[in-house]
Amino acid sequence: MSQPDAPKIEFPCENYPIKVMGDAGDELHALVVRVFSEHAPGFDPERIRLKDSSKGSFQSLTVFITATGVEQLEALHKDLQSSPLVKMVL
Template identity: 60%
Template sequence: MTSQEPPKIEFPCPDYPIKIMGEAGDALQTLVIEVMTAHAPGFDAERIRIKDSGKGRWQSVTVYITATGADQLEAIHRDLKAHPATKIVL
């Protein structure tokens, strides 16, 4: 059995997608904007994509940033997961 290593990301990585899923509402969207502004200054807020679930209880929010390193991505993930409205960060 051969073990595969995950693909390596070369930094900086433009157009790096981050998807956040959680409870629908302004709290999730505000959180995403605050975290991205803190950790990925200059991200394009116009490219934020929001998709509601069929019944409207959940949302997925996708943003695109220029990823500068693993530390940045870990900080974004940590700050997003710390909020109770967030369920999954991909």
């Protein structure tokens, strides 16, 4: 039995959420702002939603961008994952 195709995203896609999880601290936030500024010009850093883990060791940052294409999303993922601060990108 074949798998159904994943839903297709129509680009540009406004308010596209990307969640970045990593080591808690200002360094993670600064990294996220820098990478998203490079790959998603015009994103609003004020809209970043931050959530601490129960013990405060980790944070998740949800960033909303206007996704312009698969290449942009792959570049964001690659640059974020290249940092040892980042544990996961969804």
